[in-house]
Amino acid sequence: MTLRQVASHAGVSRQTVSNVLNAPERVDPTTLAKVQAAIEALGYQPNRTARSLATRQAGLIGYGLAGSPGHSLFMDPFLHMMTESIERTGRHVLLFTATPGLAGLQTYADLIAQRAVDAFILSDTVDHDPRHSWLASRGVPFASFGRAWPDEGEQPGSWVDVDGAKACAELVSGLHACGHTRIAFVGWQSLTSAGSDRQRGWRAECERLGLAERDCVAVSADTDSTEGGARAAAALLDSAVPPTAIVAVSDLLAVGVLGEVRRRGLVAGRDVAVTGFDDSLLAAAVDGGLTSVRQPTAEIAATLVGLLETPDEERGVLLPGEVVVRGSAPLML
Amino acid sequence: MTLRQVASHAGVSRQTVSNVLNAPERVDPTTLAKVQAAIEALGYQPNRTARSLATRQAGLIGYGLAGSPGHSLFMDPFLHMMTESIERTGRHVLLFTATPGLAGLQTYADLIAQRAVDAFILSDTVDHDPRHSWLASRGVPFASFGRAWPDEGEQPGSWVDVDGAKACAELVSGLHACGHTRIAFVGWQSLTSAGSDRQRGWRAECERLGLAERDCVAVSADTDSTEGGARAAAALLDSAVPPTAIVAVSDLLAVGVLGEVRRRGLVAGRDVAVTGFDDSLLAAAVDGGLTSVRQPTAEIAATLVGLLETPDEERGVLLPGEVVVRGSAPLML
DNA sequence: CTGAAAGCGCTTACAG
DNA sequence: CTGAAAGCGCTTACAG
DSSP states (O other): OHHHHHHHTSSSSSSHHHHHHGGGSSSSSHHHHHHHHHHHHHHHOOOOHHHHHHHHHHHHHEEEEEOOOOOSSSHHHHHHHHHHHHHHTTTTEEEEEESSSSHHHHHHHHHTTTOOOSSSEEOBBBOOOOHHHHHHTTTOOEEEEEEOOTTTSSSSSEEEEEEEEHHHHHHHHHHHHHTTTOEEEOOSSSHHHHHHHHHHHHHHHHTTTTOOHHHHHHHOOSSSSHHHHHHHHHHHHSSOOOOEEEESSSSSHHHHHHHHHHHHHHOBBBBEEEEOBBHHHHHSSSSEEEEEEOOHHHHHHHHHHHHHHHSSSSEEEEOOOEEEETOOOOOOO | OOOHHHHHTTSSSSHHHHHHHHGGSOOOOHHHHHHHHHHHHHHHOOOHHHHHHHHHHOOOOEEOOOOSSSOSSSSHHHHHHHHHHHHTTTTTTEEEEEOOOHHHHHHHHHHHHHOOOOEEOOSSTTTTTHHHHHHTTTOEEEEESSSSSSSOOSSSSSSEEHHHHHHHHHHHHHHHHOOOEEEEEEEEEOOOOOHHHHHHHHHHHHTTTTOOGGGGEEEEEESHHHHHHHHHHHOOOHHSOOOOOEEEESHHHHHHHHHHHHHOOOTTTBBEEOOOOOHHHHHHHSTTOOOOOOHHHHEEEEHHHHHHHTTOOOOOEOOOOOOEETTTTOOOO
């Protein structure tokens, strides 16, 4: 089924059919109806490839899966929302895998050189992510989920992010309001921008509240797993002045912390308060529930796609996270 | 950067450059080297869209995200592996969303009509999934992760599946070997083919072992959540002759079962054995660990893509699941 | 308002 | 082994 067949069926030229599709206001109502009837009758749909070649638009937004096949709980809803948002603009998602760092840049470069995509959505950003500067310097449109430059305005391109610092500050102040003064932080070892953002908020609030520096210890989990979280918690709880509250950078690490707490005969939420981040399935699944921070997934996705519409103006959008209180840390907000 | 520029740079015709790319054996070694040098120097990569139009191949495999944005733990690794497998064949993944059932069929139809994809990979299959017959009847290549027809050979198209029936039978026999004779099943309410497959294996093994029918009760969780699992477990444990072992159709439901068990002062793995399915993050994260069944994700993905290579011959590949024993059910295998 | 022409950047038989 | 020609199925100015 091609334009040509529709044209001959309707008794008009191919260009007129094209006009019916792309500029219906320019065609005579009678002709319009006639052609639309033919389109309907034949079940015609324009060939995307041919259209792409003519318009020089792939109609595809590239999204690169991060390095290793993890078990991200955030991925399913995010991908879903992002894909839906992109589809609303008449385009689709081209999924690819790319190793993190400079090596993975080649994949982005290839996709652009081949004109396989029109733009990228970036996530799993790392500190000073090389992708941002590379893409920006070549004028490739993109939107980033996550900031990768600590200083506002330095980051190339548009971005959306959840205010992890603020959310963590809220957790700290909520814990403090319940009487906690020794509030530790369990972070990631890797230099993700989200990790440092969250840690920054935790530290800032501890300082603002005038908590003693030695009471606000940050440790890094040696692996991004429950085991890593458990080991980090063990180190913390073994210290001379153990914390009474532990703010973990992710739900997964928090679950590890919870396990270690339980193993020591302590009760989370009573003896030690524990919080996570992401409000993933884990947070609800864990016994007693894990206090966590929900990311506004649908809004993140919609905003990212919106930013893609205006590639020339660089903007940053900071979205609030929502503290979800559960048994592991009965906060006062 | 186009073929034309490479040609003029190398001092040959465009067709020769195309031959260098697509049939290097047909071109004179000297010319070959010269053209390749030009390609290298200019960093030329063929425009995918133009190539697609000429070859009538989109170079894209469609993958439809299931209905609702869930929090599937399996999705991240599966999508990763699948994307990698497809990339190894020089193609990419086109991601889209489709509502389940007949309504979603239109999305598949559109993609085909527009020639946006060459083939599909199907997952989240339901009983007598309408997609299979629809695609098969129009000669659209596809491979299905999951069987949707109970009887071998009836299913249109090629498929890969994990032998959930066998894995569940193994769980049952392992439990029986530990002395369990009252082994219940907690399933999904929805008619997923994976769900009925697993339940079938559980029931068959119970019968084979000669367990009393009233000791082998199956219930459906009213929602696919930990709460649903908990309610199902409550019903089971409240019955006159409560089970001593509960085989849940998924890790999520199993975690709900574990919660209910704990809430009643019972200890999982000692008073009641509990098993899940998927060996997701949850299984490892839960305190004491959840005995579960691991799906061979990488192999599934690779096989699916392999099946796509031979669209004319319909084949089915059954892969074994691997029982992973943890604290919630210390089986003897 | 409509249609003839050129072009998007490739590939694919087919002469030479 | 190499190149001239036609074509993939659209769109986009541009005449008429």
